[in-house]
Amino acid sequence: MNHLRRIGIRALNIVPILVIVSVLAFLLGALTPGDPVEAQFASRFTPEQLDEIRATYGLDRPLWEQYFVWVKNLFADGGGLSLTLGTPVFDILVPNFVNTLILTAAGVVVCLVFGTAIGFVAGIFHNAWIDRLVMLVVQVGSNLSVYWFGLVLISVFALQLKWLPVGGMESRGGGGFGDLLQHLVLPAVSAALISMLVLARFVRVGVIRERSSDWFRTFRSQGITPRTLYGRNVFRNILPSVVNITGLEIGTLITGVFFVEIVFNWPGIGTQLVNAVNGKDYPVIQGGIVLVALCYLVVNLVTDVVVDVLNPRMRGA
Amino acid sequence: MLLGGCGSGGASADAGSDPVDGGDFVTGLYLEPRGLDPHRQVFWETYRVSRNIFEPLVGEDLTTTEGTPELVPVLATGWEHSEDGRTWTFQLREGVTFHDGTPFDAEALHKNVRRVWDRSYEFFDEESAGRVKVWFGNLTNAAPTGEYTYTFEFARPFLGFPRILAQSMYTLPIGNPAVWETYGNDGFAEHPEGTGPYRFVSRAIGDRIELERNENYWGEQPHLDTLTFRVIPNNQTRVASLLNGEVDLISYVQPDDVETLENAGLEVPEGTGAELIYFSFNRRNPVFDDDRVREALIHGLDRQALADEVYNGYATPQYSFLPPGNEAYRDDVVDFAYDPERARQLLAEAGYEPGELRFNLVVDVANENVGQWLQAHLKQIGVETEVVSLDRVNYSARVYNPQPGDGLNIDEFGETNAEWLHNGYNGLKNRGLNPEQYPEVTQAIETALYTDDADQRIALWQAAEEQLRTRALVIPAVNLNRYYATGSNVEGFTFASTNWYDLSNVWLSGE
Numbered sequence: 001m002n003h004l005r006r007i008g009i010r011a012l013n014i015v016p017i018l019v020i021v022s023v024l025a026f027l028l029g030a031l032t033p034g035d036p037v038e039a040q041f042a043s044r045f046t047p048e049q050l051d052e053i054r055a056t057y058g059l060d061r062p063l064w065e066q067y068f069v070w071v072k073n074l075f076a077d078g079g080g081l082s083l084t085l086g087t088p089v090f091d092i093l094v095p096n097f098v099n100t101l102i103l104t105a106a107g108v109v110v111c112l113v114f115g116t117a118i119g120f121v122a123g124i125f126h127n128a129w130i131d132r133l134v135m136l137v138v139q140v141g142s143n144l145s146v147y148w149f150g151l152v153l154i155s156v157f158a159l160q161l162k163w164l165p166v167g168g169m170e171s172r173g174g175g176g177f178g179d180l181l182q183h184l185v186l187p188a189v190s191a192a193l194i195s196m197l198v199l200a201r202f203v204r205v206g207v208i209r210e211r212s213s214d215w216f217r218t219f220r221s222q223g224i225t226p227r228t229l230y231g232r233n234v235f236r237n238i239l240p241s242v243v244n245i246t247g248l249e250i251g252t253l254i255t256g257v258f259f260v261e262i263v264f265n266w267p268g269i270g271t272q273l274v275n276a277v278n279g280k281d282y283p284v285i286q287g288g289i290v291l292v293a294l295c296y297l298v299v300n301l302v303t304d305v306v307v308d309v310l311n312p313r314m315r316g317a
Numbered sequence: 318m319l320l321g322g323c324g325s326g327g328a329s330a331d332a333g334s335d336p337v338d339g340g341d342f343v344t345g346l347y348l349e350p351r352g353l354d355p356h357r358q359v360f361w362e363t364y365r366v367s368r369n370i371f372e373p374l375v376g377e378d379l380t381t382t383e384g385t386p387e388l389v390p391v392l393a394t395g396w397e398h399s400e401d402g403r404t405w406t407f408q409l410r411e412g413v414t415f416h417d418g419t420p421f422d423a424e425a426l427h428k429n430v431r432r433v434w435d436r437s438y439e440f441f442d443e444e445s446a447g448r449v450k451v452w453f454g455n456l457t458n459a460a461p462t463g464e465y466t467y468t469f470e471f472a473r474p475f476l477g478f479p480r481i482l483a484q485s486m487y488t489l490p491i492g493n494p495a496v497w498e499t500y501g502n503d504g505f506a507e508h509p510e511g512t513g514p515y516r517f518v519s520r521a522i523g524d525r526i527e528l529e530r531n532e533n534y535w536g537e538q539p540h541l542d543t544l545t546f547r548v549i550p551n552n553q554t555r556v557a558s559l560l561n562g563e564v565d566l567i568s569y570v571q572p573d574d575v576e577t578l579e580n581a582g583l584e585v586p587e588g589t590g591a592e593l594i595y596f597s598f599n600r601r602n603p604v605f606d607d608d609r610v611r612e613a614l615i616h617g618l619d620r621q622a623l624a625d626e627v628y629n630g631y632a633t634p635q636y637s638f639l640p641p642g643n644e645a646y647r648d649d650v651v652d653f654a655y656d657p658e659r660a661r662q663l664l665a666e667a668g669y670e671p672g673e674l675r676f677n678l679v680v681d682v683a684n685e686n687v688g689q690w691l692q693a694h695l696k697q698i699g700v701e702t703e704v705v706s707l708d709r710v711n712y713s714a715r716v717y718n719p720q721p722g723d724g725l726n727i728d729e730f731g732e733t734n735a736e737w738l739h740n741g742y743n744g745l746k747n748r749g750l751n752p753e754q755y756p757e758v759t760q761a762i763e764t765a766l767y768t769d770d771a772d773q774r775i776a777l778w779q780a781a782e783e784q785l786r787t788r789a790l791v792i793p794a795v796n797l798n799r800y801y802a803t804g805s806n807v808e809g810f811t812f813a814s815t816n817w818y819d820l821s822n823v824w825l826s827g828e
């Protein structure tokens with residue numbers, strides 16, 4: 001009961017945050033320099049013609065009025081019309097957002113599986129050459145630019161080895177699930193890279209801590225094999241911090257995904273937002289920010305819940 | 318097209334084999350096309366897609382690389398103007414249907430015209446009207462004069478009209494009126510229908526647009542079964558996608574990538590688009606009110622060096638505000654030849670000691686290298702500049718709302734019609750140029766725009782260009798001579814001297 005109430009309160013907290021985000025998103029779009037109509041038409045039209053076009057989009061009305069029209073549109077009108085494409089904002093953003101979620105989810109899987117595995121191996125072989133090698137890779141890797149790393153992956157695995165496609169989500173003529181997976185490998189690895197290495201570091205430290213603790217020594221002296229101890233006890237003990245770190249890292253990962261989308265031409269919301277920013281397409285920028293913020297808040301909530309579930313001690317708290 | 322009977326030594330690329338029908342063709346676009354609505358188009362990339370769906374009354378023959386493309390009949394089979402040049406009558410093609418099977422006739426054309434021009438029409442579209450106003454502003458009357466004839470009447474002579482109809486933006490490609498009657502004006506872009514050789518299948522914004530061959534097309538069937546346009550904004554990714562065979566054609570090839578692509582056995586055809594790169598003055602900055610300053614800056618610019626050093630030679634110097642594909646282009650004119658000595662002298666006459674004239678070069682971050690080159694170059698004639706490199710959004714904001722110290726910025730624009738000069742001049746006015754300061758330029762442009770003498774029209778535009786050129790109102794820079802790249806099995810692609818290409822002659826040879 002207590003537990004459900006806590007989740008409920010957290011869920012409700014999302015509402016005021018979203019209101020603040022919506023105001024900020026609106027202002028961000030409206031107050032940045034430049035004008036979408038000028039950006040598109042000024043090299044060819046006279047100032048009077050530009051004013052006429054502005055009026056047709058309602059861009060000549062006061063800011064507060066534009067805000068309320070926008071909020072109303074968010075609920076009633078598919079987020080309003082995109083200034084550049086003429087289609088409802090959510091018709092543009094939602095399919096792209098789903099693609100971003102697919103990539104993010106793949107990134108999270110790569111991050112969790114490989115991050116935990118690398119960290120575990122390094123922890124178990126603490127101070128051996130394998131640990132040092134892993135730590136070197138971690139140090140170098142976590143300072144790489146996602147953009148650069150993506151291009152290197154394309155150059156090696158797509159252009160030279162020809163194992164994987166350069167970009168997009170499907171091959172010519174379309175493909176099935178296997179085809180999608182092929183297109184996912186490189187972007188998911190790029191997106192996950194930094195978070196995966198951060199996670200690996202935490203897991204490694206956790207494993208080292210657990211294996212040098214008293215209970216570990218006691219169980220070992222009773223003849224329980226290390227394999228059982230690592231698999232059953234150590235793993236479970238570090239699981240909450242794996243979830244926590246991953247939850248936090250999803251933020252980093254989403255930011256990275258935006259770059260990755262551009263490099264691998266993944267038709268996601270990042271690419272869409274960059275296009276929108278370039279075209280000064282306020283409604284799309286604003287709708288996109290609200291959508292990403294909502295996603296971020298939901299991820300945080302879910303992480304909290306999962307950590308609660310995994311850790312019996314936190315349940316009553 | 319004629320095919321030579323026996324293949325002689327230096328035969329052209331497609332002389333060897335006959336076109337093959339079929340195949341799925343994938344194009345990598347460098348930016349997201351705007352809404353697929355014939356009357357609301359912006360960006361060449363939009364038109365490169367939509368011209369396969371919508372057709373104009375009059376088109377341009379895009380099968381040659383050099384010179385101005387010839388006008389060809391598309392949905393109109395003939396056109397003539399009245400003696401006074403104010404009335405145009407079009408004979409429309411019979412037997413043409415829109416993609417849903419409804420016939421194209423004078424009534425359908427009328428609905429297209431009314432949508433962009435007639436406020437009393439139920440589906441009058443303010444947005445479209447705003448865009449086409451530049452050419453349809455003087456239209457006083459338009460109506461069918463038969464089932465397949467149509468007449469436009471303008472308040473003033475408008476001899477450039479047919480070629481204007483062959484352009485992409487602020488003109489009148491024909492859409493199916495049944496669509497806006499069903500889905501409304503805003504709904505059109507989601508259900509784009511015209512009479513073209515391809516019909517719309519689907520669009521995923523940010524990803525792709527898919528078209529399939531229109532089996533009921535009135536004209537010759539194109540070779541390719543489907544056209545897919547993928548949006549690949551990142552330059553490296555677009556090139557890599559072509560190298561890896563994931564796309565068959567890309568646009569906006571960067572000078573640095575030409576060699577890589579050619580070494581990989583891909584085609585990077587040579588040609589010149591109708592778009593040129595030019596520097597425009599911030600005329601709100603009073604230093605440019607002195608003719609000598611503007612002339613000095615043009616004299617001080619070695620455009621051949623710019624083409625060679627910044628564009629690796631994959632650009633051609635431009636000495637006129639009209640691009641090579643323009644019908645009024647003259648290749649024998651030079652505005653102010655490279656002469657740094659003369660430039661320094663003019664600046665001295667204008668009262669500037671070396672190093673005294675200072676201003677900002679405002680550039681889009683993609684053109685930062687051009688800005689830096691120009692900075693070093695202008696230093697040689699004693700002009701000190703600061704490069705202000707901005708992202709695209711802040712760039713366009715800054716260009717139209719300049720800071721007092723801003724001097725030059727970079728533009729890209731141009732078309733094949735002589736009337737384009739009028740557009741280009743409008744663009745300069747938006748940079749603060751006061752047309753009243755140059756009555757002879759304004760006058761010459763008006764004279765050419767409204768002439769009723771068909772034989773003199775081009776000569777008048779050339780005269781207007783000369784006025785604009787000799788007053789040093791703009792600095793033409795270069796014209797890219799590589800822009801597209803195609804896969805090794807792509808045949809029949811032509812880099813025509815306009816800003817788009819025709820895919821109806823393109824075919825894929827065996828892998």
